[in-house]
Amino acid sequence: MGIEAIQTLASRFARLPGIGNKTALRLAYHVLDMSDTSARELAGAIIDAREKVRYCSVCGGYTDVEPCALCADRSRKRDVICVVAEAKDIIALEKMREFHGQYHALGGVISPMDGVGPDDLRIRELLGRIDDGGITEVIVATNPDVEGEATASYLARIIKQKGVKVTRIAHGIPIGGNLEYIDEMTLFKAVEGRREI
Amino acid sequence: MGIEAIQTLASRFARLPGIGNKTALRLAYHVLDMSDTSARELAGAIIDAREKVRYCSVCGGYTDVEPCALCADRSRKRDVICVVAEAKDIIALEKMREFHGQYHALGGVISPMDGVGPDDLRIRELLGRIDDGGITEVIVATNPDVEGEATASYLARIIKQKGVKVTRIAHGIPIGGNLEYIDEMTLFKAVEGRREI
Numbered sequence: 001m002g003i004e005a006i007q008t009l010a011s012r013f014a015r016l017p018g019i020g021n022k023t024a025l026r027l028a029y030h031v032l033d034m035s036d037t038s039a040r041e042l043a044g045a046i047i048d049a050r051e052k053v054r055y056c057s058v059c060g061g062y063t064d065v066e067p068c069a070l071c072a073d074r075s076r077k078r079d080v081i082c083v084v085a086e087a088k089d090i091i092a093l094e095k096m097r098e099f100h101g102q103y104h105a106l107g108g109v110i111s112p113m114d115g116v117g118p119d120d121l122r123i124r125e126l127l128g129r130i131d132d133g134g135i136t137e138v139i140v141a142t143n144p145d146v147e148g149e150a151t152a153s154y155l156a157r158i159i160k161q162k163g164v165k166v167t168r169i170a171h172g173i174p175i176g177g178n179l180e181y182i183d184e185m186t187l188f189k190a191v192e193g194r195r196e197i
Numbered sequence: 198m199g200i201e202a203i204q205t206l207a208s209r210f211a212r213l214p215g216i217g218n219k220t221a222l223r224l225a226y227h228v229l230d231m232s233d234t235s236a237r238e239l240a241g242a243i244i245d246a247r248e249k250v251r252y253c254s255v256c257g258g259y260t261d262v263e264p265c266a267l268c269a270d271r272s273r274k275r276d277v278i279c280v281v282a283e284a285k286d287i288i289a290l291e292k293m294r295e296f297h298g299q300y301h302a303l304g305g306v307i308s309p310m311d312g313v314g315p316d317d318l319r320i321r322e323l324l325g326r327i328d329d330g331g332i333t334e335v336i337v338a339t340n341p342d343v344e345g346e347a348t349a350s351y352l353a354r355i356i357k358q359k360g361v362k363v364t365r366i367a368h369g370i371p372i373g374g375n376l377e378y379i380d381e382m383t384l385f386k387a388v389e390g391r392r393e394i
Contacts, residue, residue, distance in 0.1 A: 003259050005249040006288075009242040015235070017227050018220060022378060029285045029377075030214050031246055032259065038212070039247045043240040045206040046228055050236045052202040053229055062200050062229065088226045091203075180226075181219065 006032070058129075060105035060122050061090040070094070070103060077101040082139040082191075083126060083155065085109045085148065089179050093141065096187045101139075104129065109147040110154055118154060126155075130162055137165045139194055143179050156197040167194040203229070255326075257302035257319050258287040267291070267300060274298040279336040279388075280323060280352060282306045282345065286376050290338065293384045298336075301326065306344040307351055315351060323352075327359055334362045336391055340376050353394040364391040 006028050014024035031039055055061065056068035063069065070076065070090070080101030084090055087105045106121040129135065138159050142148035156166040170193030173182055182190075203225050211221035228236055252258065253265035260266065267273065267287070277298030281287055284302045303318040326332065335356050339345035353363040366387040370379055379387075 003250055003261050005242070005246040005261060006259060009246040012239045012242045015239075016224055018223070023215065026215070026377075027213055028246060031243055032250055034247070036247060039243055042209045042212075043243040045202070045209045046236055046240040046243075049202040049206040049225060049228055050231070050233060053200055062203060064200050064202060180223075 055087060055105075055107075059090070059103045060087060060107055060125070061103055062087045075100075079134055079136045080139065081126070081129065081135055081137075082141050084179070085142045085151070086180075089141065092180050092182070093187060093191075096184045096191070098188045099139075099191055102129075106142075106151070109142055109151040111147045111150075121151075123155070123158075127158070127162075130159060130164055135164055137167060139167050139169060139191065140197070141169045141179065141191070143177070144173050145176060152197065166197055168197045169194050252284060252302075252304075256287070256300045257284060257304055257322070258300055259284045272297075276331055276333045277336060278323070278326065278332055278334075279338050281376070282339045282348070283377075286338065289377050289379070290384060290388075293381045293388070295385045296388055299326075303339075303348070306339055306348040308344045308347075318348075320352070320355075324355070324359075327356060327361055332361055334364060336364050336366060336388070337394070338366045338376065338388070341370050342373060349394065363394055365394045366391050 009031060010021070010024040010028040013019050013027045014021050019027070052064045053062050054064070054066070056063040056066065056071055058067045058071040061068050061070065077100050081104050082093065082099060082101055083104045083106060084093065085106055085108060090103045090105055093099055093103070104122070104126050106123065106126070108116055108121050110116060110118060110121065130138070138155070140152040140155055142151050152168050159166045169190040173179065173186060173190050206228060207218070207221040207225040210216050210224045211218050216224070249261045250259050251261070251263070253260040253263065253268055255264045255268040258265050258267065274297050278301050279290065279296060279298055280301045280303060281290065282303055282305060287300045287302055290296055290300070301319070301323050303320065303323070305313055305318055307313060307315060307318065327335070335352070337349040337352055339348050349365050356363045367389070370376065370383060370387050
């Protein structure tokens with residue numbers, strides 16, 4: 001059955017995470033009912049986000065300027081780096097408004113099952129920032145799952161060799177949970193209760 | 198906190214039905230992780246659907262040709278019209294593959310609460326099609342809710358005056374349900390068990 005343009009749109013929506021076939025079709029119908037302006041705004045926002053958003057060359061976070069606003073902010077502490085797996089985790093931590101240091105996104109976690117080793121992550125860049133000096137503490141804020149813990153252990157081992165304190169955010173975060181979706185208070189407790197590894 | 202292009206995209210996603218703020222942000226991140234091609238395909242499909250999909254001047258269903266493929270199909274029975282509230286309901290009924298007559302989408306239902314009266318719907322067009330002759334039965338397949346039933350009663354009253362049989366799809370459809378999401382078998386039972394009103 002079909003108007004091809006509707007089916008195509010529904011199939012594109014169905015490729016998004018958490019969107020099943022029925023929801024995708026419902027979204028497609030909604031687009032048909034939208035004003036022309038709203039539809040163009042939605043399409044434009046997709047293209048715009050793709051074109052404007054880059055990774056900061058310093059911290060690896062999302063940014064539309066180089067370096068990002070957080071790295072460029074002179075009022076932030078420069079002796080602490082908080083290491084996260086993904087760029088989006090920086091946005092989650094910033095919502096907490098309680099951490100005022102630097103960030104470093106690895107672009108993933110060590111995962112032998114997926115063929116991701118230390119060299120596939122932005123660990124070299126992290127070590128470079130530490131070698132530049134002035135860093136007294138590295139907070140490892142990867143997710144508390146197997147890969148996140150393995151990555152934390154790996155980082156602790158090589159960074160401690162450089163005489164820099166390495167801490168891990170506390171397990172206020174539920175095991176198996178996803179850092180991106182935790183509420184600000186839990187994130188705050190997790191950073192506050194961090195312990196040396 | 199914010200890269201504006203990400204926030205803008207998330208806010209556009211959040212305007213879609215059933216998409217909350219967290220899901221919208223997750224979709225926005227997904228778009229950033231997509232290939233350039235996939236992102237352009239998604240944006241393009243939105244624009245494309247808006248530009249190509251129109252309402253058929255005969256039945257009021259979605260189409261990209263004029264008249265639509267269903268109205269133009271000479272193998273379909275021309276003596277039965279199935280009346281639905283929305284264009285998308287035609288697609289739902291066609292999935293059943295058991296009805297081979299004509300369709301007519303009203304573009305809504307009579308709803309005094311929302312200020313929608315008979316003149317705001319494509320009822321005049323429906324009566325015109327009946328007056329053209331050759332129609333022996335009108336099946337009213339509006340949703341089995343208050344407005345859908347009121348619309349069915351209204352249509353039955355004025356169409357029966359023209360000596361045409363008016364039937365209502367059976368209450369195989371759960372009361373309060375939405376025709377768009379019913380499985381094909383239930384829809385088939387509902388059409389099969391239709392009764393005169």
